[in-house]
Amino acid sequence: MMLTIKDLQASVEEKTIIKGLNLTINPGEVHAIMGPNGAGKSTLGYVLSGREGYEVESGSVEFEKQDLLEMEVDERARAGIFLAFQYPVEIPGVSNMEFMKESVNAARKERGEEPLSAAEFLKTAKAACKQVNLPLDFLKRGVNEGFSGGEKKRNEIMQMILLQPKLCILDESDSGLDIDALKVVADGVNSQRDGKRSFIVVTHYQRLLDYIQPDFVHILADGKIVKSGGPELAKEVETSGYAWLEGHEEASA
Amino acid sequence: MSQWLANVLDRASTVNDWLSPVRQTALATLREQAWPTRRTEAWRYTSLHEVAELELKQAGNSASVANAEAPAIAGLNSLDLVFVDGQPVTDFSMLTLSAGVTVTQLHGVNAEQQGRISELFNQAKPAHHLFGLVNDVLAEQGVVIDVAAGADVQQPIRIVNFVTDGVESHHRVLVNVGDNAKVTVIEHGAGNGHSMNTAYAEYVLGSESKLEHYRFAMHGQEAIHMGGSHFKMGESSRLNSTIVGYGSRLTRIDTDVIHAAEHAFAKMNCIYLLAPKEHFDLHTTIEHAKPNGTSEENARGIVGDKAKAVFNGRIHIHRDAQKTLAELNNRNLLLSRGGQINTKPELEIYADDVQCAHGATVAEIAEKELYYLQTRGIPRSQALVMLNFGFVQELVNQMPNKALSEWLQPLLRERFSAMETK
Ligand SMILES: Nc1ncnc2c1ncn2[C@@H]1O[C@H](COP(=O)(O)OP(=O)(O)O)[C@@H](O)[C@H]1O
Numbered sequence A: 001m002m003l004t005i006k007d008l009q010a011s012v013e014e015k016t017i018i019k020g021l022n023l024t025i026n027p028g029e030v031h032a033i034m035g036p037n038g039a040g041k042s043t044l045g046y047v048l049s050g051r052e053g054y055e056v057e058s059g060s061v062e063f064e065k066q067d068l069l070e071m072e073v074d075e076r077a078r079a080g081i082f083l084a085f086q087y088p089v090e091i092p093g094v095s096n097m098e099f100m101k102e103s104v105n106a107a108r109k110e111r112g113e114e115p116l117s118a119a120e121f122l123k124t125a126k127a128a129c130k131q132v133n134l135p136l137d138f139l140k141r142g143v144n145e146g147f148s149g150g151e152k153k154r155n156e157i158m159q160m161i162l163l164q165p166k167l168c169i170l171d172e173s174d175s176g177l178d179i180d181a182l183k184v185v186a187d188g189v190n191s192q193r194d195g196k197r198s199f200i201v202v203t204h205y206q207r208l209l210d211y212i213q214p215d216f217v218h219i220l221a222d223g224k225i226v227k228s229g230g231p232e233l234a235k236e237v238e239t240s241g242y243a244w245l246e247g248h249e250e251a252s253a
Numbered sequence B: 001m002s003q004w005l006a007n008v009l010d011r012a013s014t015v016n017d018w019l020s021p022v023r024q025t026a027l028a029t030l031r032e033q034a035w036p037t038r039r040t041e042a043w044r045y046t047s048l049h050e051v052a053e054l055e056l057k058q059a060g061n062s063a064s065v066a067n068a069e070a071p072a073i074a075g076l077n078s079l080d081l082v083f084v085d086g087q088p089v090t091d092f093s094m095l096t097l098s099a100g101v102t103v104t105q106l107h108g109v110n111a112e113q114q115g116r117i118s119e120l121f122n123q124a125k126p127a128h129h130l131f132g133l134v135n136d137v138l139a140e141q142g143v144v145i146d147v148a149a150g151a152d153v154q155q156p157i158r159i160v161n162f163v164t165d166g167v168e169s170h171h172r173v174l175v176n177v178g179d180n181a182k183v184t185v186i187e188h189g190a191g192n193g194h195s196m197n198t199a200y201a202e203y204v205l206g207s208e209s210k211l212e213h214y215r216f217a218m219h220g221q222e223a224i225h226m227g228g229s230h231f232k233m234g235e236s237s238r239l240n241s242t243i244v245g246y247g248s249r250l251t252r253i254d255t256d257v258i259h260a261a262e263h264a265f266a267k268m269n270c271i272y273l274l275a276p277k278e279h280f281d282l283h284t285t286i287e288h289a290k291p292n293g294t295s296e297e298n299a300r301g302i303v304g305d306k307a308k309a310v311f312n313g314r315i316h317i318h319r320d321a322q323k324t325l326a327e328l329n330n331r332n333l334l335l336s337r338g339g340q341i342n343t344k345p346e347l348e349i350y351a352d353d354v355q356c357a358h359g360a361t362v363a364e365i366a367e368k369e370l371y372y373l374q375t376r377g378i379p380r381s382q383a384l385v386m387l388n389f390g391f392v393q394e395l396v397n398q399m400p401n402k403a404l405s406e407w408l409q410p411l412l413r414e415r416f417s418a419m420e421t422k
């Protein structure tokens, strides 16, 4: 087991958003999480990343036999958790290149590896940049500074490729992308599937899942996983939307 | 009047050298000065109560000082003039000087130069700086740099002034940059301990001359440092100045750029970095007295917990100074809610055909930026250092001398770590 979430309940500003969530992920698996706006999908990602202000009220999260909830944000990242943000933040003044070099070397240090020299890093970074179809000068620019929505998403995928995490959480990495950009993102993700690395692909639409084949699809609504199944569940969502959830909630109440 | 100032006036009467005639004028002005209070505009946000009762050992004139080496700066290859508590360590008679430059100790100016050099005194520095006046009457030590017209001096000249525990000292620099001449001067203040020093420098720029200037006020937490760099711009002269100041118990720096002739261009970048509980006060003034002048000033400060920064940026465009271009921008980053910044742009514009822009901002460190960096595995304190670098990097990159900007990088990293609220 890579990740085990048990009965997780979490709140933001004293409002409970995650309301008893269970999820188990094995190495190599791709789990899609779908659900209506406001269901708590992004909140789940933030809670797993350890963001301040996202309080865990009860439940447990185990990642590779460690108690994830006891770890700092950066410790979780170095332990192998990567969150690709729905809305990546712009940090003018800090170059993308320097930022990624420090991150990669922090991860290497954690693994007991030597830091990459500037030249070695540049080579790797250039390759990753090409892979997600970003011009090389994006490495020199401030982190996400003035990037378009799509460029920010691709920059996230580039970071994922460079950091080689164990569990990747992609929060709506498809939103706002045209079909070409969507393919770039999907290809980036698929290139990282190696049978060991696991993925949580959060998406509002089924579209991305045509390109990234999930093993499991979960429907998250009102802070809980209300239905789980195989890829066919995503198709179901596509045809009938989320309206059926209302009925489901009534039934389960 | 404070006891300290009374002692200054007493000691001033014992100073007797070739500058005495010009010192007398300053002394008369100083006698009329009231000790600043919170109601004194120039000292509104900086209290002088620490100075008022100060009783430190005076740096002796002939006291032999411990051998001190200037902190090495790789690749700079500067001519280093080293002082400890204002007393020279460098043997000035042994200097190898670039063509067209004379460098002498303040008291060692020969009779032939004296008339001309004494005219430089208080040429660029206005008389309203209280501690500048103190320096006028007490600074017996210092450096005079005279760059001949047309000289293109490649080797940077660095004046290093260390302060030490328990000592009060006063140090003066006078620089004459001849017409069409070009030179780089670095004022480098360092050292720690419960010390007090005043260090004032005046630069008179001849027409079409170019001055590259740096002032590093990197004193330790315990020091009291009062200083100024003042520039009188000749016709079509160019100034590129970078000031990097650490906070301390009390650091106050005043700068004046006086466009005394037309078509001068002055660029000034200032960075101030305050560790917790430190104080730093920067007052800058740009006087556009003549038409067609340009000034660009950028000041950025990062303020730690319970520290206090004061920035006052004055631009004064005189009635005759048509076609002036003046820009002033001040940005501040607070590392904690406990930090304080008082920033005030002050514009006085009496000419109608000018372009003048100014702005000041204060921001808090963005938690979501810190979080983002942390989600990529970067520890919080390192992420803070990166964000701090991000805030000032643009100005560091603009330093024309690459050896200096390279040298500064690790120092800033160290500084940013010291600034973190632990
Ligand atoms: N910082 C916050 N403060 C208050 N409420 C929040 C905050 N973040 C999210 N929420 C609320 O939590 C709920 C879930 O939001 P989110 O996780 O962003 O949903 P999703 O990603 O599924 O669209 C929403 O009702 C949203 O308004």
Ligand SMILES: [Mg+2]
Binding pocket: A041, A042, A043, A086, A171, A172
């Ligand atoms: Mg969301």
